[in-house]
Amino acid sequence: MSLDFIIAAIITVVGLTTPILLAGLGELVVEKSGVLNLGVEGMMLMGAISGFGVTVMTFNPWIGILGAAAGGALSSMLFAVLVLQLNSNQVATGLALTIFGTGLSSLLGLSFVGRIVMPFGSIFPDFLARDPILKVIFGYSPIVYFALIMVPVVAWFLKSTRAGLILRAVGENDHSAHSIGYSVIGVRYAAIAFGGAMAGIGGAYFSMVITPMWAEKMTAGRGWIALALVVFAGWRTGRLLVGAYFFGILMALELYAKAAGFSFLPSQFWAAMPYLMTVVALAVISARKNAGGSAPACLGKPFLPST
Amino acid sequence: MRIKLEKRPEPSRLMLVVTPIASVLATMLIGIIVFDAIGVKGLQAVIDIFLTPLLASYKWQDVAVKAAPLIIIALGLSLGNRAQVWNIGAEGQYIIGALCAAGVGIAAGDAGGAPVMIAMIIAGIIGGTLWAAVPAFLRTRFNVNEILSTLMFTYVALQVLGYLVGGPWKDPNGRNFPATAPLSPDQTLPILFPGTTIHLGVAIAVILPFVFWLIMSRSVFGFQIRVVGSAPQAARHGGFDAKQTIWVTLLIGGAMAGLAGSLEFAGALKTVNLGFPSGYGFTAIIVSFLGRLHPIGCLLAGIVLAVTYVGGQVAQTTVHIPNSTAGIFQAMMLFFILASDILVRYRVRIVPSHKAAAVPAAGE
Numbered sequence: 001m002s003l004d005f006i007i008a009a010i011i012t013v014v015g016l017t018t019p020i021l022l023a024g025l026g027e028l029v030v031e032k033s034g035v036l037n038l039g040v041e042g043m044m045l046m047g048a049i050s051g052f053g054v055t056v057m058t059f060n061p062w063i064g065i066l067g068a069a070a071g072g073a074l075s076s077m078l079f080a081v082l083v084l085q086l087n088s089n090q091v092a093t094g095l096a097l098t099i100f101g102t103g104l105s106s107l108l109g110l111s112f113v114g115r116i117v118m119p120f121g122s123i124f125p126d127f128l129a130r131d132p133i134l135k136v137i138f139g140y141s142p143i144v145y146f147a148l149i150m151v152p153v154v155a156w157f158l159k160s161t162r163a164g165l166i167l168r169a170v171g172e173n174d175h176s177a178h179s180i181g182y183s184v185i186g187v188r189y190a191a192i193a194f195g196g197a198m199a200g201i202g203g204a205y206f207s208m209v210i211t212p213m214w215a216e217k218m219t220a221g222r223g224w225i226a227l228a229l230v231v232f233a234g235w236r237t238g239r240l241l242v243g244a245y246f247f248g249i250l251m252a253l254e255l256y257a258k259a260a261g262f263s264f265l266p267s268q269f270w271a272a273m274p275y276l277m278t279v280v281a282l283a284v285i286s287a288r289k290n291a292g293g294s295a296p297a298c299l300g301k302p303f304l305p306s307t
Numbered sequence: 308m309r310i311k312l313e314k315r316p317e318p319s320r321l322m323l324v325v326t327p328i329a330s331v332l333a334t335m336l337i338g339i340i341v342f343d344a345i346g347v348k349g350l351q352a353v354i355d356i357f358l359t360p361l362l363a364s365y366k367w368q369d370v371a372v373k374a375a376p377l378i379i380i381a382l383g384l385s386l387g388n389r390a391q392v393w394n395i396g397a398e399g400q401y402i403i404g405a406l407c408a409a410g411v412g413i414a415a416g417d418a419g420g421a422p423v424m425i426a427m428i429i430a431g432i433i434g435g436t437l438w439a440a441v442p443a444f445l446r447t448r449f450n451v452n453e454i455l456s457t458l459m460f461t462y463v464a465l466q467v468l469g470y471l472v473g474g475p476w477k478d479p480n481g482r483n484f485p486a487t488a489p490l491s492p493d494q495t496l497p498i499l500f501p502g503t504t505i506h507l508g509v510a511i512a513v514i515l516p517f518v519f520w521l522i523m524s525r526s527v528f529g530f531q532i533r534v535v536g537s538a539p540q541a542a543r544h545g546g547f548d549a550k551q552t553i554w555v556t557l558l559i560g561g562a563m564a565g566l567a568g569s570l571e572f573a574g575a576l577k578t579v580n581l582g583f584p585s586g587y588g589f590t591a592i593i594v595s596f597l598g599r600l601h602p603i604g605c606l607l608a609g610i611v612l613a614v615t616y617v618g619g620q621v622a623q624t625t626v627h628i629p630n631s632t633a634g635i636f637q638a639m640m641l642f643f644i645l646a647s648d649i650l651v652r653y654r655v656r657i658v659p660s661h662k663a664a665a666v667p668a669a670g671e
Contacts, residue, residue: 038454078642088645091393091454092596096641099589103634107345110629216631221462228455266474272466275459279445282456287449304312 007136009256014144015210017248019044019202019219021147023226024233024240025154026198031230032158033191034171034298038094039079040199041223042101047072047200049105052207052214055117064117065143065204072200073193075101080192084185087302098223106216117212141209143201150198155237167191171296174303184303199223228278232285235295246281250274312653322651327597327604330643331357331611334636342628352626356618356636368503369617370610372575375512376401376567378609380591382519383563385600387556390535394557396442396457397564398588399464400435404565405572406471407434409487409579412494413476419493427494428569435565436558438464443557447550453557465584472579486580496574508570512609519602532556564588590616593641612637
C-alpha cells in the first residue's frame with residue numbers, strides 16, 4: 001500500500017464519518033434530555049436540501065450551512081410540539097418526521113435538480129490544503145473541523161456547565177427537575193432544536209461537500225446509523241467519536257474492497273457490512289451492562305406534570 | 308386562558324373512531340393551504356391524491372392491489388405496536404419474503420399449479436419470519452434495541468436482493484437487466500375477476516383482518532397482547548412473559564410482511580428486480596396507527612393509504628408534483644393521528660387563567 005493510497009483512504013474515512021458524527025452528537029444531547037427522536041434521517045434530508053437551496057440562492061456556502069442548521073431545527077420543531085405539548089408517542093412521531101422529511105425534501109429539491117453549489121474554500125492557506133501529505137490534516141471542508149470541535153464542546157457542556165447539569169437532570173428525573181423549578185419542556189425544546197440543527201448540518205455535508213448536488217434520499221440511511229451510534233457510545237461523548245470513526249472505516253471498506261483485494265466476496269457483502277456490524281456492536285454493548293453505560297432514565301417517556 | 312388536560316377514566320371510544328377521520332380531513336385541508344403557499348395548485352393536488360382514485364372506477368383495481376400488502380403488513384405490525392414492540396423493519400422482511408418465494412419459483416422450473424403457488428407463499432412466510440427472528444433473538448438474549456436491529460436488517464435485505472437478482476438469480480434472457488425471470492402463467496396467483504389485475508392476494512387481505520379481529524377479541528392470546536401493551540406492570544404481575552410477547556409479536560410481524568412480499572411477487576409483479584422495495588413496509592406503520600391498531604381499522608386505513616399512492620401518480624401528471632409528494636400527505640396523516648391521540652386519553656378543558664391557574668385542581 002502506497003502512502004498516496006493511505007492518505008486517500010484517511011480522507012475518505014473522515015468524509016464518511018463527519019455526517020454521522022454531527023447527527024450523533026445532536027441526538028446524544030436530545031437523548032440526554034430524555035427524548036428519543038427517531039427523525040434524524042428526515043432532519044438530515046431537510047438540512048441537505050435547505051443547505052443546498054440557500055447556497056444556490058445566496059452563492060455563499062457559509063450562509064448555506066446556517067440554512068441547513070435552520071432547516072434541520074425547524075423540522076425538529078414539528079416533532080417537538082407533538083411529543084412535548086401533545087405527549088404523542090415518541091417512536092411513532094420520530095418515524096413520521098423521517099417520512100415527512102423524505103417527502104418534503106424531494107418536493108423542495110425538485111427545482112434544484114441539476115444545479116451545483118459553490119464549494120467551501122479551504123480555511124487554511126492553499127499550500128497546506130493542497131500539499132500531498134499535509135492535506136490529510138488541512139485539506140478538509142470547514143464542516144469537518146466544526147464536527148471535531150463540537151465533540152469536546154458537547155462533552156464540556158454536558159459535564160461542566162450548569163445548563164448541561166440541568167439538561168441531564170431533566171433526562172434522568174424529570175419530576176424532580178420540575179419540582180425544583182426547572183422547565184422540563186423548555187429544556188427539551190432547546191435540546192431537540194440543537195439535535196435538529198446538528199442533523200441538518202450533517203445532512204448538508206452530503207449535498208454541499210460529498211457530492212455538490214441534490215439527489216432524493218441522498219443521506220442513504222446514515223441518520224439511522226447515527227441513532228445506533230448513540231446507543232453504541234453508551235451515551236458518552238468520547239466514545240461517540242470513537243464509534244463514529246469505527247463506522248466510517250466500515251463504510252469505507254465498501255469503496256475500497258476491490259482495491260484492497262477483498263473481491264472474493266460480492267460487493268453487496270461489503271455494503272451490508274456497516275449495518276451488520278452495527279447490530280453486532282449493539283449486541284456486544286447491550287449484553288455487557290457495566291461497559292455499556294446506561295440510557296437516561298426518562299428516555300422516551302412523556303412528561304406530565306399535573307397527573 | 309390555559310389548556311388543561313384531565314385523564315379520562317377510560318379511553319374515549321368516540322374519539323378512537325372520530326380522530327382518524329378528522330386526521331384525514333385535516334391533512335386534506337392543510338395540504339390545500341400549504342401547497343397553494345408554495346405555488347402548487349393545492350386544491351387540484353388534494354382532489355387528485357384523495358378523490359380521483361375513488362371517482363374513476365378503472366383506478367379501483369389499482370387501489371385494491373396496492374392496499375393488499377399494506378393491510379397485511381399493518382395487521383402484523385399492529386400486534387407489536389400494541390405491546391410497544393417496535394418492528395420498523397417490515398420492509399426488509401417483505402423483501403426477504405418475496406426472495407424466498409422467488410427461490411421456490413426458480414427451483415420449481417417449469418412445474419406450476421397450486422402446489423407450487425402454496426409452496427411459494429409458505430416460503431415467503433418462513434423467510435419473513437426468520438428475518439424478524441434475528442432481531443427477536445437479539446432483543447430477548449442481548450437486549451438489543453429492536454428499532455435499530457430491524458431497520459439495520461432492512462438495509463442488509465436490500466443488499467441480499469441486489470446480490471441475488473444481479474448474480475445467481477439473474478434472468479439469463481433478461482438483456483443483462485438485474486431481475487429474476489418472470490413467473491410463468493401457471494405459477495402466478497389466480498386473477499379473481501377476469502380482465503382486472505385483482506389477484507388472490509387481495510382476497511387474502513380482505514379476509515385476514517377479520518381473522519385477526521376474532522383472535523384478538525376472543526382468545527387468551529389476544530387478551531395477553533392487549534394487557535402487555537396497555538399495562539406492562541399488570542401483565543408482569545399476571546404472569547405474562549415479556550420475552551414471549553417480544554418473540555410472538557416480532558415473528559407474526561415478520562410472517563405477515565413475508566406473506567405480503569410473496570403475494571406481491573406471485574400475484575402482482577411476477578418478478579423481483581431492484582425496484583421491488585416499495586416502501587410498503589414503512590407505509591404500513593402509518594396504516595397501523597391510522598387504523599388505531601385495530602384489524603378492521605387496518606383494512607380501512609390500508610385503503611386510504613393506497614388511494615394516496617394511486618393519487619400521487621395521478622397528481623404527478625396533472626399538477627406535476629413528484630410522486631414522493633404522496634409521502635408528505637401520508638406523514639401528515641400520521642402526525643395528525645398521533646397529535647389527536649391525546650383526545651382519546653384526555654379530556655381537554657380550557658380554564659380561564661387570572662389567578663385560577665395557580666390553584667391546583669382536585670386530585671393533583
